[in-house]
Amino acid sequence: MPDPTTTPSTARTPLTLAVDCGGGGIKANVLDAAGTAHAAPVRVPTPYPLPPSLLVETVAGIAASLPPAHRVTLGMPGMIRHGVVVHTPHYVTRSGPRSRVVPELVEAWSSFDVRHALTARLSMPALVLNDAEVHGAGVIAGSGVELVLTLGTGLGSALFDGGRLAPHLEWSHAPVRRGTTYDQYVGEPERRRLGDGLWSRRVVTTIDGLRPVFRWDRLYLGGGNSRRVTPAALARLGDDVVVVPNSAALVGGARAWDLPLE
Numbered sequence: 001m002p003d004p005t006t007t008p009s010t011a012r013t014p015l016t017l018a019v020d021c022g023g024g025g026i027k028a029n030v031l032d033a034a035g036t037a038h039a040a041p042v043r044v045p046t047p048y049p050l051p052p053s054l055l056v057e058t059v060a061g062i063a064a065s066l067p068p069a070h071r072v073t074l075g076m077p078g079m080i081r082h083g084v085v086v087h088t089p090h091y092v093t094r095s096g097p098r099s100r101v102v103p104e105l106v107e108a109w110s111s112f113d114v115r116h117a118l119t120a121r122l123s124m125p126a127l128v129l130n131d132a133e134v135h136g137a138g139v140i141a142g143s144g145v146e147l148v149l150t151l152g153t154g155l156g157s158a159l160f161d162g163g164r165l166a167p168h169l170e171w172s173h174a175p176v177r178r179g180t181t182y183d184q185y186v187g188e189p190e191r192r193r194l195g196d197g198l199w200s201r202r203v204v205t206t207i208d209g210l211r212p213v214f215r216w217d218r219l220y221l222g223g224g225n226s227r228r229v230t231p232a233a234l235a236r237l238g239d240d241v242v243v244v245p246n247s248a249a250l251v252g253g254a255r256a257w258d259l260p261l262e
Contacts, residue, residue, distance in 0.1 A: 017069040017122075018253020019059055020131060021076040022046065022224075023090040023097040023153035027250065028062045030069045035138070035251040038067050049102060050091045052112045056121050063122060071125045072118055073253035075134030077156065079170050083115025083128040087170065089183075090153065097153045098189065127256055130168050131249065132156030132223075137165075137259055138252030139220045139244045147216040150223030151203065154183035159214070164260045182206060191225060200233035207237060220244045 015038065019028040029041040042062050047054060059074065078088030090097045092105040118126035129137075135158070136148035142163030150156035159166040172182040184190065186206055191199040207219065221229070221237075222244045234243065 014070040014257075015067070016254040016257065017063055017066065017072040017124075018134075018250040019062070019072065019074045020134065020249040020253070021055070021074060022131065023077065026058060026062065028059070028066065029250050030067045031250065031254040033254060035254050037250070041250065042066060046090075046096065048093065048095045048099075049105060051105060051108050052085075052114070052117065055091065056114075056117050059118065060121050069124065071127070071257065072122055073127045073129070073134060073256050074114065074118060075129055075131035075249060075253070076114070077131055077154070079168055080114070080128055080130050081168075083113060083126070085109050085112045085114060097187075129165075129256060130156065130158065133158040133165060133168065134252040134256050135222050135244075135249045136160060136220065136252065137256040138248030138250070139222065141218065144217030145215065146218045146220065147210075147214050148220045148222060149207070151186060151221065151225035151228070152188060152223040154187045155185075155206075156223065176206070176209075188225065191228060196228050196230055199228070200230040203229055204233050204236050207241065216240065218242065222246060222248055 014033060016031050017028060018031055019026065024046055025043050026046055027041055027043045030038045032038065042065055044058065044062065047058060076088060077090055079086040088109050092101050092109055093099045094102050115126045115128045118128065132148055132150045135150050139148065140146045140160050140163060146160045148158040155172040157172060174181060176182050176185045186199065186202050219241045221241055224246050226243050229243065
């Protein structure tokens with residue numbers, strides 16, 4: 001339960017409501033500028049079907065159960081530009097990832113200004129980014145070229161150069177073989193089908209294939225399934241690949257406000 005004595009005026013400021021929206025669940029917490037949590041994290045299943053208004057109300061409901069904050073950061077799957085949805089893969093479906101796409105939801109989400117909607121509903125400034133970008137904000141060193149890959153329902157990515165966020169690319173939707181996209185190749189359904197061992201080999205194949213494309217200085221491997229990569233596979237990835245905890249998705253909500261976004 002929220003501590004009634006902890007308010008934005010008495011806690012270390014600014015306090016950020018960090019919200020990590022996934023295909024299967026929505027997690028949130030309130031953190032201070034150092035990334036310290038001010039409550040136990042809250043997680044609810046992602047409701048489907050999920051029009052934009054329901055996502056906003058779901059976030060508002062979570063916010064009501066947490067300590068008050070000064071601002072909100074929301075990370076969600078898909079391509080987000082300046083807080084506006086260009087494309088989102090899961091929330092346009094009838095019952096979640098890889099279920100039937102609903103045309104009415106595609107239309108509802110297209111060009112939906114999530115940042116404006118959250119600002120109006122929660123009466124606080126909002127920052128809305130791709131979920132992998134928020135995850136990256138929680139782990140990058142801010143020097144050199146740093147690539148963030150998140151393993152979960154699908155494959156998320158974010159690229160930083162000197163701490164500056166590059167324009168988002170949904171290259172995980174590109175085909176990797178015989179029409180299979182990277183999302184499908186290393187996504188959760190394939191991990192369940194193959195088991196961690198064979199799936200981990202696919203992760204290694206994916207990363208090795210991306211090396212000549214990005215030439216990163218450091219790659220951070222995060223998301224809920226990063227802990228599923230086997231030790232043998234991790235040993236093959238090299239010292240320039242670091243596995244980071246999934247908690248970075250919420251810590252990044254606080255730190256994302258310091259990114260040079262414009």
